[in-house]
Amino acid sequence: MTASATRADEDELLAHFDALIADGRTIEPRDWMPDGYRRMLVRQIAQHAHSEIIGMQPEGGWLTRAPSLHRKSVLLAKVGDEAGHGLYLYSAAETLGVDRADLLDALHHGRQRASATFNHPALTWADTGAIAWLTDGAAVINQAPLCRTSYGPYARAMRRVCQEEAFHVRQGYDLMRALCEGTPEQKEMAQDAVNRWWLPAVALMFGPPDTEAGGADARTAALGAAVSRRAMAWGIKRHTNDELRQRFVDTCVPQAERLGLTLPDPVIRWNEERGHYDFTPVDWDTYRKALGDDTHWARQRIAHRLAAHEDGAWVREAAVAHAARTDEPRGAAA
Amino acid sequence: MSTTSDVTAVRPGRPPGETPTAAGPDLARYLTRLGDDALVLGQRLCQWITRAPTVDEDLALSNIALDLIGHARVLLTRAGRLDGTGRTEDDLAYARSEREFTNALLTELPNGDFAVTVARQLAYTHYAVLHYEALAHCPDRELAAFGARAAKEVAFHRLHADRWTVTLGRGTAESARRMRHALERVWPYTGELFEEDDVVRRLAASGTVPSPAPLRETWLGRITEVVTGAGLAVPAPTWSATGGRTGLHTEEFGPLLAELQSVRRQFPGGTW
Numbered sequence: 389m390t391a392s393a394t395r396a397d398e399d400e401l402l403a404h405f406d407a408l409i410a411d412g413r414t415i416e417p418r419d420w421m422p423d424g425y426r427r428m429l430v431r432q433i434a435q436h437a438h439s440e441i442i443g444m445q446p447e448g449g450w451l452t453r454a455p456s457l458h459r460k461s462v463l464l465a466k467v468g469d470e471a472g473h474g475l476y477l478y479s480a481a482e483t484l485g486v487d488r489a490d491l492l493d494a495l496h497h498g499r500q501r502a503s504a505t506f507n508h509p510a511l512t513w514a515d516t517g518a519i520a521w522l523t524d525g526a527a528v529i530n531q532a533p534l535c536r537t538s539y540g541p542y543a544r545a546m547r548r549v550c551q552e553e554a555f556h557v558r559q560g561y562d563l564m565r566a567l568c569e570g571t572p573e574q575k576e577m578a579q580d581a582v583n584r585w586w587l588p589a590v591a592l593m594f595g596p597p598d599t600e601a602g603g604a605d606a607r608t609a610a611l612g613a614a615v616s617r618r619a620m621a622w623g624i625k626r627h628t629n630d631e632l633r634q635r636f637v638d639t640c641v642p643q644a645e646r647l648g649l650t651l652p653d654p655v656i657r658w659n660e661e662r663g664h665y666d667f668t669p670v671d672w673d674t675y676r677k678a679l680g681d682d683t684h685w686a687r688q689r690i691a692h693r694l695a696a697h698e699d700g701a702w703v704r705e706a707a708v709a710h711a712a713r714t715d716e717p718r719g720a721a722a
Numbered sequence: 723m724s725t726t727s728d729v730t731a732v733r734p735g736r737p738p739g740e741t742p743t744a745a746g747p748d749l750a751r752y753l754t755r756l757g758d759d760a761l762v763l764g765q766r767l768c769q770w771i772t773r774a775p776t777v778d779e780d781l782a783l784s785n786i787a788l789d790l791i792g793h794a795r796v797l798l799t800r801a802g803r804l805d806g807t808g809r810t811e812d813d814l815a816y817a818r819s820e821r822e823f824t825n826a827l828l829t830e831l832p833n834g835d836f837a838v839t840v841a842r843q844l845a846y847t848h849y850a851v852l853h854y855e856a857l858a859h860c861p862d863r864e865l866a867a868f869g870a871r872a873a874k875e876v877a878f879h880r881l882h883a884d885r886w887t888v889t890l891g892r893g894t895a896e897s898a899r900r901m902r903h904a905l906e907r908v909w910p911y912t913g914e915l916f917e918e919d920d921v922v923r924r925l926a927a928s929g930t931v932p933s934p935a936p937l938r939e940t941w942l943g944r945i946t947e948v949v950t951g952a953g954l955a956v957p958a959p960t961w962s963a964t965g966g967r968t969g970l971h972t973e974e975f976g977p978l979l980a981e982l983q984s985v986r987r988q989f990p991g992g993t994w
Contacts, residue, residue, distance in 0.1 A: 444772045444780065451768040451787075455986040456812050456994040457761075457795050461788055464768065468784035471777050478777075513985045570993040577989075692772065700775025702900070703836045706893025713892065 409623045414540035417483040425622050429539050430484050432624065435502065437477035438495045442502035442689050444470045446510035447519055455513060462559050463516060469552045476545040483541045496694050504675075505592040507686040514567055514574075514581035520560020522585050522640065526593035528553045529636045538623030561643065568647045575648075582644070583652045591670040594633040637667050739808050745930045748921045750805035751824070752931055753865075754814070755967055756853075757797030758825035761815055762975075763846060764790030765982055766833055775836055782882055786843075789875045796868050812994075816986040820976050821969040828911035830966070830975045837897070837904035840886040844948065845908055847880035848941050849915045849934070856932035865931070884948045891952025898953065905949065906957045913962040916941070 401420040408415060415421055448467050454460035478488045494500035505523055510516060531553065534546040567578040598612035612629070619625035637656070644651050655668040680686065740746065767787035774780040795811045802809035809817075828846060833839050854876060857869030890901040916938040918926075926933035946956050965971065986992065 441777055441780075448772040451771055452765060452981045453985050455816070455989070455992070457791055457798075457815055458812075459994055460768075461791050461795070464771075464784050464788040464791065467771055468781050468788065471781035471784065474777050475781065566993055571989060571991055574989055574992050696773045696775070699773070700779075700836065702894070702896050703775035703779075703890070706890050706897030709897075710889045710893045 409538055409621075412623075414543060415538050416540045424618075425624070426484055428619060428622070428624060429542065430481055430486055431500075432619075433477055433481040433484075433542055434486075434491045434494070434500050437474050437481060437491065438500060438502040439506065440470045440474035440477060442495075442693060443506045443523075444474075445689055445692055446506055446508070447516050449510060450513060450516045453513065454516075459563065462563075466520065466556050466559065469556065473545075473549045473552070476548060477542075480539075480541040480545040492697065496690065496697060498690070502689070503592055504686070505588045506689060507683060508584065508588050509685055511584070512577050512581060514564070514577040515585065517560050517563035517567065517578065518581035518585040520556045521564055521643075522560075522582070522589040523593060524553050524556040524560060525640065526589045526636050528557055529639065530593055530632050533626035533632075536626065561647075564647055564649070568649065578647075579649055582649050586652050587670070590633060590637065590667070591672075591675055594629045594636065596629065596672055597670075598629045634664050637665050641665050739806060740803050742806065745925060745928060746804045746806070748925050749930060750801045751921050752925055753797045753801040753804065755824045755826075757794045757801060757814070758823050759829045759846075759850075760790045760797065761794035762823070762825040762978065763829040763842075764788075764794060765978060766829065766831075766842075767839075769833055770839065779836075786879045786882065789879065793868075793872050793875075796872075800864070812986075816983045820971055820979055823971065823975070823979065824967050824969055826911070826914045827963050827966040827972055828908060828915060830972055830978060831908060831911060832974050834904065834907065835900060836886075837890055837900040838907055840883055840890060841901070841904035841908045843879065843883035844887050844945065845912045845915070847876050847883050848944050848948075849912075849937070850876045851880055852937040852941055853932070853934050856934075856937065860931050861929065862931075887948055887954075888952040891949070891954045901952065902954055905954065909957040909959075910961050911963045914964050914966060917964065917967060919967065 402422065405415065405419070405421060405425075408419070415425075444467050447463060447470075451460065451463055451467065454463050478491060481491060482488055491500065495502065510519065528550060531546055531550050535543055535550055537543045537546065564578050564582075567574040596612045598616035616625060616628055620628075641651065641656060653668050656665055659666045764787045767783050767790065770783045771780055771787070774783055794815070798811040798814040802811065802814055807813075828842060831838070831842055851873050854869045854873035858866050858873060860866050860869065887901065890897040892898070916934045918933050918935040922933050922935075925931045942956070949956050986994070
């Protein structure tokens with residue numbers, strides 16, 4: 389086959405791919421897809437899967453201390469759901485020709501990352517409520533459009549993920565409500581948790597600004613905008629980070645008012661003209677410095693994950709050895 | 723037919739608790755034991771979450787723990803209604819001291835490595851399925867319904883334990899060695915599950931609930947089948963631990979309970 393013929397084939401395949409996207413139809417694992425599309429998906433799905441399993445840690449640490457058996461059950465179900473989300477998403481990523489073990493290896497050795505949101509510590513019981521209400525609340529807003537993302541396996545995984553996440557948000561809100569209706573000390577604990585989890589949710593669950601208007605730093609914003617435009621052209625992404633961030637703030641402000649909690653941003657007020665709440669733009673430089681790989685919690689999350697992985701190596705080896713033996717044809721075993 | 727569930731229906735204006743019956747205090751103690759078993763084992767499994775050998779196991783262990791906590795809630799709620807104190811599931815889980823807990827020592831054994839957890843699960847699940855199946859035939863309709871449901875749920879946990887026992891026993895030399903040690907580690911703690919004391923004897927004699935003692939033979943037969951299938955041997959009987967049913971625990975139990983109760987004790991009068 390000549391190089392020009394290959395190029396002609398590829399042009400035809402690309403035209404077909406573009407037509408599928410334009411029609412709003414899904415791309416499936418056996419369909420041809422541009423390398424850039426595949427790479428962008430692997431990166432995004434893996435980051436999402438990693439965030440689910442790293443995100444189990446801050447809440448998982450409170451399973452043994454949940455203050456009622458009802459709350460313990462709810463938290464067990466939630467942390468179990470997160471493990472399940474990780475599994476759906478790793479499976480979706482595997483349809484793109486990557487291996488789960490390699491993705492985990494990339495996470496363990498810093499070549500891929502989880503959301504930096506979870507590089508914050510969960511210091512009190514109220515943190516589990518704030519995480520579920522705010523972080524999962526941000527996740528739902530961020531992820532709901534992904535139920536219609538152009539890659540089929542990812543979209544289907546996200547439909548299940550979103551249903552469960554929406555439930556987590558309600559559970560988190562309910563947990564916070566119970567604390568706010570409790571003793572002054574409980575309410576104080578709830579407020580303290582919101583003070584610490586609001587900004588990570590606003591900033592890190594949506595990522596850096598990807599509209600020129602959204603960022604404090606023009607160069608970063610322009611770069612983000614370019615990546616975002618590409619993702620939107622491919623139907624991987626449906627809204628900009630900044631649109632989703634605004635939607636999140638608009639959802640949370642009235643909820644916080646009903647709880648009697650104050651969101652830690654003095655700028656928050658209703659803007660009649662825009663039809664949205666104003667809020668302080670995220671200071672990304674501060675955030676990047678505070679949340680690089682070299683912080684106590686960034687290192688701790690990966691160290692915890694890696695310790696579990698290494699401690700369990702002999703179990704996984706046993707499972708592989710046992711499976712190989714039971715899969716052997718009878719004749720070969722003799 | 724007379725059943726205690728006739729008097730358990732909650733009617734407006736009635737104080738919490740059930741009309742006292744002769745078997746009430748005994749039954750409350752029996753249910754507290756089973757409830758404490760489920761609670762304490764569930765608490766131990768919670769310690770695994772995010773530390774399991776695979777994410778799939780994090781999920782499996784969290785599901786098993788969730789079922790166990792569910793069983794504890796039903797059993798402790800009923801115990802609190804029967805013992806005349808009107809205590810709730812949370813009063814019983816969070817406001818008792820070490821000496822008031824009556825779980826079998828097996829359930830509080832530290833997790834150890836994954837093989838120890840599998841061995842502990844193997845012993846408990848085979849016992850619990852048999853015990854709950856027997857409970858499903860007791861005359862108290864509420865308890866019988868619980869026994870039938872719990873037996874079905876624990877049967878899945880048993881399948882999980884059986885599979886891992888075989889996988890580790892027949893996996894690598896390392897996993898077989900660890901599984902063999904794990905069985906030896908938990909074995910002395912299994913006898914207590916089948917102990918009979920005056921409480922159990924009175925309840926069994928009146929036909930209120932089954933005694934676990936006669937289940938031991940079937941349990942041993944089934945465990946032996948799984949362990950042999952794993953290429954391992956059931957440990958020879960040596961010594962037998964006891965004390966949990968009378969609140970005499972291992973030293974590892976105190977920290978487990980302190981952790982479980984810490985937040986609730988930190989906020990007296992709190993609502994959760």
